[in-house]
Amino acid sequence: MENYIVSARKYRPSTFRSVVGQQSLTTTLKNAIRNNKLAHAYLFCGPRGVGKTTCARIFAKTINCLTPNEDGEACNTCESCVSFNEQRSYNIHELDAASNNSVDDIRSLIEQVRIPPQTGKYKVYIIDEVHMLSPAAFNAFLKTLEEPPRYAVFILATTEKHKILPTILSRCQIYDFNRIGINDTVEYLEYVASQEHVSFEKEALSVIAQKADGGMRDALSIFDQVVSFTGGNITYQSVIENLNVLDYEYYFKLTGNFLQNKVSACLLIFNEILGKGFEGQHFVGGLTSFFRDLLVCKDPETIVLYEVGDAVKSKYQTVAQACDVNFLYKAIELSNECDLTYRASRNKRLLVELLLIRLCRLMNPQSTEDDKKKTLDPIVPDDPETNTIQTVPSQVVTTPVQTPVVPVQDSNTPSGGTVDLEILKSANSASKPRSGLSGAPVSVSLKETQSKKEEKKTEEKSIVGSTNAELPRNSFTRNDLIEKWNLYAGNIKEKIHLKNTMLNISPDLKNGEIISVSVYNPEQAQKLQEESTALVEFLRRELKNAYLVMEVDITEQENTQIAYMETDKYKLFVSKNPQLQQLVNEFRLRLD
Numbered sequence: 057m058e059n060y061i062v063s064a065r066k067y068r069p070s071t072f073r074s075v076v077g078q079q080s081l082t083t084t085l086k087n088a089i090r091n092n093k094l095a096h097a098y099l100f101c102g103p104r105g106v107g108k109t110t111c112a113r114i115f116a117k118t119i120n121c122l123t124p125n126e127d128g129e130a131c132n133t134c135e136s137c138v139s140f141n142e143q144r145s146y147n148i149h150e151l152d153a154a155s156n157n158s159v160d161d162i163r164s165l166i167e168q169v170r171i172p173p174q175t176g177k178y179k180v181y182i183i184d185e186v187h188m189l190s191p192a193a194f195n196a197f198l199k200t201l202e203e204p205p206r207y208a209v210f211i212l213a214t215t216e217k218h219k220i221l222p223t224i225l226s227r228c229q230i231y232d233f234n235r236i237g238i239n240d241t242v243e244y245l246e247y248v249a250s251q252e253h254v255s256f257e258k259e260a261l262s263v264i265a266q267k268a269d270g271g272m273r274d275a276l277s278i279f280d281q282v283v284s285f286t287g288g289n290i291t292y293q294s295v296i297e298n299l300n301v302l303d304y305e306y307y308f309k310l311t312g313n314f315l316q317n318k319v320s321a322c323l324l325i326f327n328e329i330l331g332k333g334f335e336g337q338h339f340v341g342g343l344t345s346f347f348r349d350l351l352v353c354k355d356p357e358t359i360v361l362y363e364v365g366d367a368v369k370s371k372y373q374t375v376a377q378a379c380d381v382n383f384l385y386k387a388i389e390l391s392n393e394c395d396l397t398y399r400a401s402r403n404k405r406l407l408v409e410l411l412l413i414r415l416c417r418l419m420n421p422q423s424t425e426d427d428k429k430k431t432l433d434p435i436v437p438d439d440p441e442t443n444t445i446q447t448v449p450s451q452v453v454t455t456p457v458q459t460p461v462v463p464v465q466d467s468n469t470p471s472g473g474t475v476d477l478e479i480l481k482s483a484n485s486a487s488k489p490r491s492g493l494s495g496a497p498v499s500v501s502l503k504e505t506q507s508k509k510e511e512k513k514t515e516e517k518s519i520v521g522s523t524n525a526e527l528p529r530n531s532f533t534r535n536d537l538i539e540k541w542n543l544y545a546g547n548i549k550e551k552i553h554l555k556n557t558m559l560n561i562s563p564d565l566k567n568g569e570i571i572s573v574s575v576y577n578p579e580q581a582q583k584l585q586e587e588s589t590a591l592v593e594f595l596r597r598e599l600k601n602a603y604l605v606m607e608v609d610i611t612e613q614e615n616t617q618i619a620y621m622e623t624d625k626y627k628l629f630v631s632k633n634p635q636l637q638q639l640v641n642e643f644r645l646r647l648d
């Protein structure tokens with residue numbers, strides 16, 4: 057183990073040519089050296105680990121080389137080069153401004169600048185993280201930078217260019233280092249792996265490169281880490297497991313389900329992802345990038361923007377071809393929106409699930425057609441009242457969906473499709489002047505009834521008869537009520553307070569038709585009252601009972617209004633079900 061050298065050090069480039077991913081920049085530097093047009097100060101900017109310090113060192117070595125080759129590279133054999141390579145040259149000084157940022161540090165550097173080189177032509181001063189210098193140190197340095205001795209070259213490096221004073225910027229030649237492309241990184245990792253006799257799958261190296269995010273130093277240290285835990289056999293599976301990377305297969309699977317409108321399958325996949333310990337936001341972020349990648353793969357002109365191995369790329373291309381471009385635009389928009397609101401959301405899981413539901417509803421060739429047809433379907437008013445009573449503010453009920461799109465229900469669509477249908481119904485009916493609210497008959501055109509019948513056989517019985525003047529009075533259970541209640545709440549988009557209130561309480565059912573809701577404070581009660589028209593209308597329609605009413609009352613609670621803490625929740629459960637206490641006592645359970 058004592059001979060082990062980390063790859064980032066072992067494979068640090070020693071010539072400009074071997075620097076990865078900064079070709080135009082190194083060429084410029086080489087040309088400047090060859091033409092003897094050296095500046096006194098350079099500023100190297102760019103993210104960490106992309107080769108700024110490495111290039112500075114190569115630069116210092118090259119301008120001091122006694123016998124540079126024609127290409128403008130250091131020979132690596134002369135006395136000067138050897139002393140550089142063995143890190144014993146006196147012509148290079150490195151100051152890490154992150155830890156030495158005081159005026160005194162700069163003064164001692166300035167002292168050194170005064171002493172001319174004993175051997176070689178130039179003394180090179182590399183100041184790393186130069187933006188960390190204190191303002192006083194900057195000022196002390198400025199003078200030297202203005203009138204440096206002939207033999208002195210300063211190379212300032214920074215990850216944060218915007219923090220450098222204009223007075224410094226104006227005195228430097230500025231070089232912007234790029235993030236290193238994934239293909240370049242992968243190629244270099246392949247080289248290192250072959251040197252180290254490590255076997256690998258290209259996809260695995262690609263994951264490492266993505267994780268390193270353009271930094272070669274990071275890529276190499278992740279590489280070392282992976283080599284050590286895989287025992288020198290780097291596979292895609294081992295890499296994603298050990299680096300905690302979400303397998304892109306999940307995204308492929310999900311996309312397949314989005315396209316087929318399979319909500320349940322998507323929810324289950326998401327559940328599996330959470331079960332593997334991934335954060336919801338991590339997932340959403342990944343999904344957003346995935347859609348973006350699909351989009352760039354769709355167009356041969358933009359495919360260069362997607363950097364991965366060819367095998368993966370062709371997989372992306374295939375899936376991208378299956379996706380409508382509008383689907384991708386919308387999908388990126390929706391998932392990005394979810395990503396942005398994620399942190400503020402109180403029910404994060406639901407937020408992501410809602411995203412999945414929406415994505416499922418996006419892509420559906422027949423949806424728009426069907427939807428139009430349904431919306432335009434004449435509703436025969438059986439009761440003259442139907443035309444006059446239009447108390448439903450359409451906006452309120454449309455909140456569950458952005459654009460009402462009718463999902464195609466294939467016969468094997470699992471229950472998840474049902475959720476969709478519910479949302480759809482509410483959206484549709486909101487756009488129609490329908491008056492279930494007032495207890496007037498819910499008119500359903502025969503056509504619509506039939507198509508619904510195919511889709512949802514279980515809930516048909518009451519609706520069929522309702523074409524007559526008779527009001528629907530379906531009986532239902534409290535669980536049915538809670539299900540619809542939560543459906544409504546889950547689809548509230550803007551009224552977050554109301555949404556949370558609704559999700560935090562479960563309504564009771566009295567005498568089969570009275571929805572009894574207890575809230576903890578007047579504010580919540582008011583929010584519910586405000587929503588009651590639309591809410592009751594929705595519940596009447598969904599539960600097929602025009603006689604539903606809602607009661608809201610405020611229950612006094614001492615201090616904690618909502619059971620946030622585990623102990624509070626426990627007390628709440630016990631108060632609802634005293635047998636729980638007995639269970640706890642008998643088994644001597646303890647709540648930590």
Ligand SMILES: [Zn+2]
Pocket residue numbers: 120121122123124130131132133134135136137138
């Ligand atoms: Zn040399």
